[in-house]
Amino acid sequence: MTDMTDTPIVPGNRPSLPPPVTESGIIGWLRHNLFSSWFDTLLTIAAISLLLYVIPPIVNWVFLDADWSFLPAVLVGEKAPQFSDCTTGGACWIFVRARFGQFIFGFYPEAERWRVILTFIMLVVSVWGLLAERVKNKKPFAWFFFAIFPFLAFFLLHGGVGLEPVSTSKWGGLMLTLIIAGIGILFSLPIGILLALGRRSQLPVVHLLSVIFIEFARGVPLVTILFMSNIMLPLFLPPNFEPDILLRILVGVTAFASAYMAEVIRGGLQALPKGQYEGAMAMGLGYWSMMRLIIMPQALRIAIPGIVNNFISLTQDTTLVAIVGLYDFLGIVRAGSRDSNWIGTEIEGYAFCAMVYWIFCFSMSRYSMHIERKLHTGHRR
Amino acid sequence: MASAKTAATAGAAANTLSQTKPPFWRDERVRGIIAQVAVILLLVAAFAFLIYNFLEKQSKASGPAISFDFLTNIAGFQLSFSIIDVTLDSQIGHMILAGMINTLLAAAIAGFFATILGLVVGIARLSKNWLISRIAATYIEIIRNIPLLLQLVFWFGAMIAMLPLVKESVTIGDVIFLNKKGLFLPKPIFEGSIIIFILSVLLAIGLAGVIARWAAKRQIATGQQFPTISANIALIILLPLVTYVIVDPIVWEIPVKGGFNFKGGFTVQPEMTALIIGLSISTSAYIAEIVRAGIVAVSHGQTEASLALGLKQSWTLRLVILPQALRVIIPPLISQYLNVVKNSTLAGFIGYADLFAVIGTSQNQTGRAIECIIILMGFYLAVSLIISSIMNVYNKRAALVER
CATH class of the missing domain: 1.20.1070 (Rhopdopsin 7-helix transmembrane proteins)
Known part of the structure; x- marks a missing residue:
C-alpha cells in the first residue's frame, strides 16, 4: 500500500467513482430504511403482509365493488331509491347520494338553503382574511367577523324581516355541527381571555373564582355539562322565558370551551417574557391598555395553534349533542341509516361521516402545526 | 444640560408627589x-x-x-351489565352505585389496554423502519381526527354485524363462548381459603421488597451484583402458584347453554366490549404521541454519554433514558387516564350502563334533576381531583432539582 499523502491527486485525471449501489438511490434507501438488519427485515415483511391483508378488502368495498349510481327508474322519478338497489355487495354509496342534502343541511327547507351557503362563504372569506399571511390589513376583516357577521349570520339562518323564518328545530347535519363548534369558539374566545387574565390576577377573589370555574368545567365530561344546561337552565330562568334547546346547548358548549380556551391563552401569557410586562408598565400603560396593546396581541399569536386544536376537539365533541336529541352531522347520518328504506347502510354512513370529519380535522391540525413551526423561528426564550 | 434640568424638575415633581397623597x-x-x-x-x-x-x-x-330521599325508592329498571347484584327491586341509590362501579371498571380496563397499545404504537412511530413508522403515524392520524362517538358506534355496529348467533357460538374448549349476546367466561367463586392465597401474594411482594433492599445494600457495600429482577419475578409468580395448587381457593362456574342464551358464568356484553375497544384505541393514539414526545425529549447526548461510561445497552435504557423520559411522559399520561374516565360517559350511546346512563334513567323516572346532577358532577369532580392530586405528588417527586 502506498502512502496516500505521497501521491498527489490531480483533479480530472481519474474520474471520481459513483457511490456504491448499495448506499445510494433506491437500493440504498431500501437497505437503510427497510432491511437494515434481520429484525428490520422481519418487521418489514410483517408490515407488508399486514397491509396486504387489510387494504385490498377495504379498497374493494369502497371503490371496486361499490354501487355508485342510481337505477334508471330512480332517475326518471318512477321510484324512490332504497338499499335493495345496491346489489354488488360493496359499499352502497347510493345512500349517501340520495341523502346528501339532508346530511349537509338537516331539515332546512330546500328553497332556503342558499342562505346557509351564503353564510358559509362569508365565514370562509372572513376567516381567510383574518388568518392568511398575505392579507396585511386585517382590520376590516376583524370588524366584519366580530361585529357584523354574527348578527348577519343569525339573520340569514334564522330568518325574520323579509326572509322566511326557519326554526332551529329544522337545523341539522354538517351545518349544525359547524354552527355549534363555530359559536362555541367565537364566544369562548373573549370569555377565555377574561378567565385567563382572572387566573393570573393578583386579586384573590378574581383568581379564586376563575380557578373554580376553569377546574370545574375541565373536571367534568362535556356530556354532563350538556345534560346540566339542558335540564337546569329552564329551572333557573324566569317562567316566561323558555330557552330554545339549541340555545341551551350553546350555553353549555360555550362554558365548556371557555375553560379550555382560558388554559390555552394562559399558556400564551406565560410564554411571554417578563420584560414585555415590565416594558409596558415602564411606558406608563395601565393594566387594561397594557393587556390590549402589548400583551394580548403577542399572547394570542402564540396561542393560535392551541386555539385551532381546541376548535378541532370541539368539532369532534359536537357529536355529543345527540344526547339532547339534536341532529348534528353524525346524528343525521345515523338517523338516515335507520330509515326503513336504508336498513343495512350503517357502515356506509359511518364511513362517509368519518371521511368528512377526518378531512376537516386533519387539515386543521396540519394548519396548526404549520403555524407552530412558523412561530418557533421567531423569538423563543 | 437638558437632561440634568429634566432630572431636576422630575425630582421636584417627585417631592410634590410624596407630599400630596x-x-x-x-x-x-x-x-x-x-x-x-x-x-x-x-x-x-x-x-x-x-x-x-x-x-x-x-x-x-x-x-x-331539594331532597335525596328518592335514592331509597325502588328503581324499577334493569341494568344491562353490573358487577354488584342489581334487580328490578333494587333501590335507585344502589343502581347509581352500580353505575359508578361500571364507569370505573370500563375506564380501568380501557386505560390498561390503551397504555399497552399506545406504548407499542409510540415506539413503532420512532422505529427506524420506514414502513413501520408510517403505519404507526397513519394509525395515529386516523384515530385522532375522527370523533370518539363515531368510533364507538362503529365498533358496536361492526361487532354486532360480525359476531355469530347464539346457536353458532364460537367456543374455546367448551369453557369460553362468544356470540352476539356477548363473551361468556367461567365465573370464579371464592372459597374461604382465598385468604391464604391473598396472604401468600402479599408475602411474596413483601419478600421481593426485602430482597431488593438487601441486594442494593450489598452492591453498594461490596460491589457484588444479585439478579434482583429475575429472582423477584420468580418469587412473585412461584409462591402464589404453589399456594394456589395446595389450597385450591377458587371454584369456576362454567356457562351452560340454555334455551336462548347461556346461563351461569360471567358475561361480557358486546356493549362493554365495544366501549373498551373504542376507548382503548382512541386513547392509545394520544398515548402514542405522549410516549414519542417523551422519548424524543431525552437528548441523544445522554445515550452517548451513558455508553461512553461503559453501561450496557439495556442499562442505558433502564437507568438513563427511561427515568428521564418518564418525567416527561407521566404527567400527560395521567391526564389521559382522566380523559378515559370522562370519555366513558359516551357509553350510554351504545347501551352500556355507566354512571351517566344510570343517572339519566333515574332522572327521567324521578324528575329529580338537581340532585341527579349533583351526584353526577360530584363523582366526576372527585375522580378528577384524586387523579390530579396523584399527578401533583408525582410532579413534586420527579421535579428536577436545579441549582
Whole structure:
C-alpha cells in the first residue's frame, strides 16, 4: 500500500467513482430504511403482509365493488331509491347520494338553503382574511367577523324581516355541527381571555373564582355539562322565558370551551417574557391598555395553534349533542341509516361521516402545526 | 444640560408627589378591593336571581325543593351489565352505585389496554423502519381526527354485524363462548381459603421488597451484583402458584347453554366490549404521541454519554433514558387516564350502563334533576381531583432539582 499523502491527486485525471449501489438511490434507501438488519427485515415483511391483508378488502368495498349510481327508474322519478338497489355487495354509496342534502343541511327547507351557503362563504372569506399571511390589513376583516357577521349570520339562518323564518328545530347535519363548534369558539374566545387574565390576577377573589370555574368545567365530561344546561337552565330562568334547546346547548358548549380556551391563552401569557410586562408598565400603560396593546396581541399569536386544536376537539365533541336529541352531522347520518328504506347502510354512513370529519380535522391540525413551526423561528426564550 | 434640568424638575415633581397623597381611586390597592367587591356583588345578584326563579317555580310544585330521599325508592329498571347484584327491586341509590362501579371498571380496563397499545404504537412511530413508522403515524392520524362517538358506534355496529348467533357460538374448549349476546367466561367463586392465597401474594411482594433492599445494600457495600429482577419475578409468580395448587381457593362456574342464551358464568356484553375497544384505541393514539414526545425529549447526548461510561445497552435504557423520559411522559399520561374516565360517559350511546346512563334513567323516572346532577358532577369532580392530586405528588417527586 502506498502512502496516500505521497501521491498527489490531480483533479480530472481519474474520474471520481459513483457511490456504491448499495448506499445510494433506491437500493440504498431500501437497505437503510427497510432491511437494515434481520429484525428490520422481519418487521418489514410483517408490515407488508399486514397491509396486504387489510387494504385490498377495504379498497374493494369502497371503490371496486361499490354501487355508485342510481337505477334508471330512480332517475326518471318512477321510484324512490332504497338499499335493495345496491346489489354488488360493496359499499352502497347510493345512500349517501340520495341523502346528501339532508346530511349537509338537516331539515332546512330546500328553497332556503342558499342562505346557509351564503353564510358559509362569508365565514370562509372572513376567516381567510383574518388568518392568511398575505392579507396585511386585517382590520376590516376583524370588524366584519366580530361585529357584523354574527348578527348577519343569525339573520340569514334564522330568518325574520323579509326572509322566511326557519326554526332551529329544522337545523341539522354538517351545518349544525359547524354552527355549534363555530359559536362555541367565537364566544369562548373573549370569555377565555377574561378567565385567563382572572387566573393570573393578583386579586384573590378574581383568581379564586376563575380557578373554580376553569377546574370545574375541565373536571367534568362535556356530556354532563350538556345534560346540566339542558335540564337546569329552564329551572333557573324566569317562567316566561323558555330557552330554545339549541340555545341551551350553546350555553353549555360555550362554558365548556371557555375553560379550555382560558388554559390555552394562559399558556400564551406565560410564554411571554417578563420584560414585555415590565416594558409596558415602564411606558406608563395601565393594566387594561397594557393587556390590549402589548400583551394580548403577542399572547394570542402564540396561542393560535392551541386555539385551532381546541376548535378541532370541539368539532369532534359536537357529536355529543345527540344526547339532547339534536341532529348534528353524525346524528343525521345515523338517523338516515335507520330509515326503513336504508336498513343495512350503517357502515356506509359511518364511513362517509368519518371521511368528512377526518378531512376537516386533519387539515386543521396540519394548519396548526404549520403555524407552530412558523412561530418557533421567531423569538423563543 | 437638558437632561440634568429634566432630572431636576422630575425630582421636584417627585417631592410634590410624596407630599400630596394621590386621590384614593388612583390607589392600586383600593382599586383592587373595589373591583373584587363589584365582582362579588355581581355574582351574588346573578345567583340570587337564578335561585329566586328556581324557588318561584318549585313553590308551584309539591314537595321539598331539594331532597335525596328518592335514592331509597325502588328503581324499577334493569341494568344491562353490573358487577354488584342489581334487580328490578333494587333501590335507585344502589343502581347509581352500580353505575359508578361500571364507569370505573370500563375506564380501568380501557386505560390498561390503551397504555399497552399506545406504548407499542409510540415506539413503532420512532422505529427506524420506514414502513413501520408510517403505519404507526397513519394509525395515529386516523384515530385522532375522527370523533370518539363515531368510533364507538362503529365498533358496536361492526361487532354486532360480525359476531355469530347464539346457536353458532364460537367456543374455546367448551369453557369460553362468544356470540352476539356477548363473551361468556367461567365465573370464579371464592372459597374461604382465598385468604391464604391473598396472604401468600402479599408475602411474596413483601419478600421481593426485602430482597431488593438487601441486594442494593450489598452492591453498594461490596460491589457484588444479585439478579434482583429475575429472582423477584420468580418469587412473585412461584409462591402464589404453589399456594394456589395446595389450597385450591377458587371454584369456576362454567356457562351452560340454555334455551336462548347461556346461563351461569360471567358475561361480557358486546356493549362493554365495544366501549373498551373504542376507548382503548382512541386513547392509545394520544398515548402514542405522549410516549414519542417523551422519548424524543431525552437528548441523544445522554445515550452517548451513558455508553461512553461503559453501561450496557439495556442499562442505558433502564437507568438513563427511561427515568428521564418518564418525567416527561407521566404527567400527560395521567391526564389521559382522566380523559378515559370522562370519555366513558359516551357509553350510554351504545347501551352500556355507566354512571351517566344510570343517572339519566333515574332522572327521567324521578324528575329529580338537581340532585341527579349533583351526584353526577360530584363523582366526576372527585375522580378528577384524586387523579390530579396523584399527578401533583408525582410532579413534586420527579421535579428536577436545579441549582
